[in-house]
Amino acid sequence: MDSKEWSRVDVSEKKVSLSTEDIAFEWDIQSGSFSLLDSKGGEYLKDCQFQICLGVRTINSSDLKYVSMDTLAITNKNQVDKVLILSLQDPKASHDIRFKVIAMKELAGFTFTVQLINKGQQPLKLESISPLWTKSPILIGEDLENLIYFQNGFHSWELSRAQPLKGESNISHFYSVLTNEVDNSNILFGFSTMDRQLTTVSYETEGEQLDRVTTTCALDGISLAPGKSVVSEEMTVIISADGVKALTQYADLTARRMDAILCDEVPAGWCSWYFYYTMPDEEEILENTRFLHKRFPESVKWIQLDDGYQKAVGDWESNDRFPRGLDYLVEEIEKKGFKAGIWTAPFIATEHSELFKEHPDWFLAEEGDEPKVIDNNPLWLGEYYALDLSNPEVIKHIKSLFKHLKSLGYEYFKIDFLYHATEEAKRFDESITRAEAFRNGIEAIRDSVGNDLILGCGAPLGPCIGITDAMRIGTDIATSWRLDWGGGVYECAVNTMTRAPLHNRWWTNDPDCLLVRQEDNELTLDEVRLWASVIALSGGAFLLSDRMMEVSEERLWLVDKLLPVYPEGALSPDSLTNPEPSIFFLPVENETGEWVVLGLFNLGEEPIDVEVKLADLGLDQGESHHIFDFWDEKYVDEVNDGIVVSDLEPHVCKLYSIRPAKDRPCLLSTSIHFTQGACDIQSERWDEGSNELTLVVCKATNHPEGIYFYFSEAWNIQQVSVNGEIHTHKKHSPNVGSIRKRFKEDDEVKVVFSE
Known part of the structure; x- marks a missing residue:
């Protein structure tokens, strides 16, 4: 291949291929199957096919006649893609099929799309399209003992994590990564468009072996008229020795394809739900607002009213606990310098609502046309139903x-329980898929609120990309470690780490609220710190949800250490192989340098050993680094290979800064902010002539906090001053010193050393 050409197409009587420097797609004309090969011709996947399931028959690519091929180059947001289109024909019914394969320069993989054109005289009933299925995943092997897959849940709340393949069928929604734990080879299967069809990746087993991998787009039995066509969602395969890197590449590609949007600023605020649940009232909301104005005037922006203000779910008007109305609440919130958010469950209504009573025909139905009961919620005192988003009248209602x-005056819209609108049921318009109907509904919301913030919750993930600015990516938090139904720190922490690659790509992640109350809280201080560390490292939305006036100053001090939000997100290198991820690391950078903040977690019930190499954190293996423990405020060690923590207790975390060693005195850490320098230290300057280390503080503190510095044994601390005034300091070891005080913004800390 010419060095200037990153891709090549080759055609012979037997094969058509599209290749890059790293990987090749090869279509076998005679068999109607394809393989993915490495640069030397070795097989990653072989004997792959695509499949179209109609109401009366199934069409495999092996059933089709090859007609021709075409190529083109397309530019998509500064990304040049090479496209190969194979034209095929169904000999039984003369339907035309086009199979589109796209190669991307920086990606060791391809995307696949299937188009079916109905050339017959009768409508076709469409059940599904599978852009790829295979019985031969050569790269990772077939031995179940060696395989683990990432199982992504359908909606926000579903537990999503690495799982062993078990039983006959293993299903992941929207995307998955299949890993061989012996040689750490990975194949990512994921859909890079998801706005028209609901998609799955499934693994079928037989005995002790993986038998089949299938990627599927649900078409829900819609009808395809003669002369019309249907196109599958785009499915992506990426081959990588680093599964998490493959996942971030896939998330980036999907974000480009679906025009993902992010919050302009990561939301930080307060939500009424986890203290008041369905019983908030006007005065309590305003009392919390007044307290937050006094205690967190700069770092909190949003006051979000949650469930319980409305007359009924479905009737979104204020009840008697809000006598002066929802607009009055906005006015009072804005007087304190905050912005107002509001919760709705816009696609459902309870049996008690006027909406349901007046418009029962607006809801998803059983075959006999009676409204379909979706579920029963005791908090809402009965059954509830899902709106039919294929009905234009329903869309008008949502827009209104x-x-x-x-x-x-609301500028933040938390929209909840969204996935119920995708239930299988009888719809007003059965010519569109469940995904298309759902997309109609959320697009109606976006059209109505303009550029205001939309937070999805209880939402099917894929179809929301490009509509919601933020997305809940885990279950409901609770003042418990793990409740029977899944709520609590455990599942929230797992999902926050496993879905971390979506943050700042598909949207701004929302891990859910931080609860720090000291009373009526089953969580230990270690468990509170663990969840606080996960939220902080995630870079996602930061919402408090206690009755803030009752929270002790000690617990508010913990909150101080997490604000402002550091917007970049951590990644978990063991999230694709460990059902309980234990490593979550955040690269940090500002004018003082580059370092890593590392969280080590034990989510299990027995002590564990955790080991991580510096190279796995993006640091220079073999170079010296200093480790500092944030929560315990102590220097740990100097390492050049990796970090090992033995017997980490259950439900406990370690939060470390890992900084490259310098040949001079330098900043080591702070207790001010969890990043230990990114949001609290504006600058670090070393003067070789005067042997002075100068640090400028950029975050005022509510309590005395520590700034720690490291120096080799060749140096001694001579004097420490703040804004020119001599200040006491403490020497913790021959190499670590600190100053502790209540800092103001722009304080200048100067440490003078002597040799």
Whole structure:
């Protein structure tokens, strides 16, 4: 291959291939199957096919006649892609099929799309399209003992984590990574468009072996008229020795394809739900607002009213606990310098709502046309139903609702229980898929609120990309480690780490609220710190949800250490192989340098040993680094290979800064902010002439905090001053010193050393 050409197409009587420097796609004309090969011709996947399931028959690519091929280059957001289109024909019914394969320069993989054109005289009933299925995943092997897969849940709340293949069928929604734990080879299967069809990746087993991998787009039995066509979602395969890197590449590609949007600023605020649940009232909301104005005037921006203000789920008007109305609440919130958010469950309604009573025909139905009961919620005193988003009248209703809420002054819309609108049921318009109907609904909300913030919750992930600014990516938090139904720190922590690659790519992640109350809280201080560390490292939305006036100053001090939000997100290198991820690391950079903040976690019930290499954190293996423990405020060690923590107790975390060693005195850590220098130290300057280390503080503190510095045994601390005034300091070891005080913004700390 010419060095200037990154891709090549070759055609012969037997094969058509599209290759890059790293990987090749090869279509076998005679068998109607394809393989993915490495640069030397070795097989990653072989004997792959695509499949179209109609109401009366199934079409495999092996059933089709090859007609021709074409190529083109397309530019997509500064990314040049090479496209190969294979034209095929169904000999039984003369349907035309096009199979599109795309290679991307920086990706060791391809995307696949299937188009079916109905050339017959009768409509076709469409059940599904599988852009790829295979019985031969050569790269990772077939021995179940060596394999583990990442199982992504369908919606926000579903537990998503690495799982062993078990039983006959293992299903992941939207994307998955299949890993061979012996040689750490990985194959990512994921859909890079997801707005028209609900998608899955499934693994079928037989005995002790992996039998089949299938990627599927659900078409829900829609009808395809003669002369019309349907196109599958785009499915992506990436081969990588680093599964998490493959996942971030896939997330980046999907974000480009679906025009993902992010919050302009990571939301930080307060939510009423986890203290008041369905019983908030006007005065309590305002009392919390007043307290937050006094205690967190700069770092908190949003006051979000959650469930319980409405007359009924479905009737989004204020009840008697909000006598002066929802607009009055906005006015009072804004007087304190905050912005107002509001919760709705816009696609459902309870049996008690006027909406359901007046418009029962607006809801998803059983075959006999009676509304389909979705579920029963005791908090709402009965059964509830899902709106039919294929009905234009329903879409008009949704637009009217959100235009009204926006007119009241709300600028943040938490939309909840969304996935119920994708239930299998009878719909008003059965010519569109469940995903298309759902997309109609969320697009109606976006059209109505303009550029205001939309937070999805209880949402099917894929179809929301490009509509929601933020997304809940785990279950509900609780003042418990793990409740029977899944709520609590455990599942929230797992999902926050496993879905971390979506943050700042598909949207801004929302890990859920931080609960720090000291009373009526089953969580230990270690468990509170663990969850606080996960939230902080994630870079996602930061929402408090206690009755803030009752929270002790000691617990508020913990909150101080997490604000402002550091917007970049951590990644978990063991999240694709460990069902309980234990490593979550955040690269940090500012004018003082580059370092890593590392969280080590034990989510299990027995002590564990955790080991991580510096190279796995993006640091220089073999170079010296200093480790400092944030929560315990102590220097740990100087290492040049990796970090080992033995017997880490259950439900406990370690939060370390890992800084490259310098040949002079330098900043080591702070207790001010969990990043230990990114949001609290504005600059670090060393003057060789005067042997002075100068640090400028950029975050005022509510309590005395420590700034720690490291120096070799060749140096001694001569004097420490703040803004020119001599200040006491403490020497913790021959190489570590600190100063502790209540700092103000722009304080200049100067440490003078002598040799």
